Amino acid sequence: MAKQESNVSRVYEELRQMAADFAFMPDQRINESELSKRLGASRTPLREALNQLVAEGFLTFQNNRGFFCRSLTPKYIQDLYEARVAVETEALRLSVRRAEDSEIAELGAYLEQTEAEYETADDPEARLGMDETFHMRLVRLSGNSELERALRSLNDRIRYIRLIDLKRMHDKAATRVPGELSAHSRILMALAGRDAEAAEAAMRGHIEKRREAATEAVRIAFSQLYVPHD
Incomplete structure (x- = not known):
């Protein structure tokens, strides 16, 4: 359990920095498969981190479409x-x-x-x-x-x-x-x-x-x- 929590934390911190720096383009749909490979993370910790960033306003989520970078307007x-x-x-x-x-x-x-x-x-x-x-x-x-x-x-x-x-x-x-x-x-x-x-x-x-x-x-x-x- 501790290892899983540590992995979620690592993925979250990396994603949070990427989102803050607009490593994803504004309003860009996030490709979870590519991101999973890039971060060396399985689907569960990746999803947990993405959902947390949605709650914090760094990302948005659209039903049946997935996660997106926040707008820049x-x-x-x-x-x-x-x-x-x-x-x-x-x-x-x-x-x-x-x-x-x-x-x-x-x-x-x-x-x-x-x-x-x-x-x-x-x-x-x-x-x-x-x-x-x-x-x-x-x-x-x-x-x-x-x-x-x-x-x-x-x-x-x-x-x-x-x-x-x-x-x-x-x-x-x-x-x-x-x-x-x-x-x-x-x-x-x-x-x-x-x-x-x-x-x-x-x-x-x-x-x-x-x-x-x-x-x-x-x-x-x-x-x-x-x-x-x-």
Whole structure:
């Protein structure tokens, strides 16, 4: 039994990464026979993993047709951003009430350590990793594990587009005005001041600013997925 559970876990993790990275084309039907051979997995653990990914929103299932990769459209990405706003603003309101001063100080120390590196990093994945870590730690201060779980799922499903957006920002040399507070700093200051309204406004503005760029990021994503590169 332990070996079977381990195999299901392995197949799930590999499939989840493939789905997150759009190794399957958007709306593409998944060939279970080919996938089984590719992953060296029998039908049962493969099916269990596929069904789990459907439940998490990475894949879809159609009766009598099988499993499909999720869509990649501006509407889908907008939905993810709207869900992220809902999750993070609610978590922030809870954090204002529940977080210990020492926990807020620890997050402030992390932000201070990483902000300079974030501004100068050439690797979009490194920048995204720092951003996600800050937001996950912020949600964790709410003490609500379900909100934390929801944000992790949203992050994984939106990561492909966010990487494109970050690369585009870097190519445009987008930087803050010297002395200007970062969005993360504004959020943290409001949290430390126990100002729920200011914290929510800062978080909402921070996320929605990037949501506005989603349509262009989706267009770039399609060009990367479907246009051959030499």
